[in-house]
């Protein structure tokens with residue numbers, strides 16, 4: 001107990017979303033807990049966005065389905081940005097706990113062979129020091145008891161998707177990924193931090209399917225389907 005207090009003085013516990021110092025017993029501050037915007041209502045049964053707000057009918061996706069626990073706003077957005085810019089394991093653990101709930105609830109009764117994650121271009125990852133999708137995948141594997149496979153590679157540099165208009169995103173990621181391991185007949189859970197148009201996940205799913213993956217089901221921490229901050 002005394003040791004816990006001493007650790008807290010020198011290494012204060014911080015909120016996984018906003019990073020402010022909080023008591024050692026919790027992982028999230030009250031404000032951020034209240035600001036979590038969980039997905040709700042009628043959702044597209046392919047990409048998980050609110051019904052009518054996606055382009056799945058005009059642009060079919062290569063993945064089977066995508067689920068996410070949160071909308072990309074409020075404190076979930078802070079948490080996603082946190083792991084995008086800093087390698088904070090506690091934040092990845094927090095998000096992946098909810099991602100695991102989405103998987104167990106929405107993909108109920110399904111069995112997966114492994115977890116794959118959206119890769120990062122080699123030089124970019126070297127500069128950054130880690131891949132935040134891998135950070136989420138590793139944390140999720142502890143909740144789901146599934147192995148993480150490092151089979152997807154980004155072999156061509158591309159512009160960051162979030163800087164491009166929706167219609168250019170599909171073209172931007174076309175042909176930039178390849179598979180470097182055995183995925184034949186495997187039912188794969190594919191992880192990323194956020195789904196927007198779904199182009200990145202769809203392109204990853206396309207190359208996995210080309211190599212014989214039996215199924216590609218996605219889970220992301222957040223979906224940009226709806227925003228309270230219009």
Ligand SMILES: [Zn+2]
Pocket residue numbers: 015016017018019020028029030031032033
């Ligand atoms: Zn907070």
Ligand SMILES: [Zn+2]
Pocket residue numbers: 044045046047048049054055056057
């Ligand atoms: Zn959709």
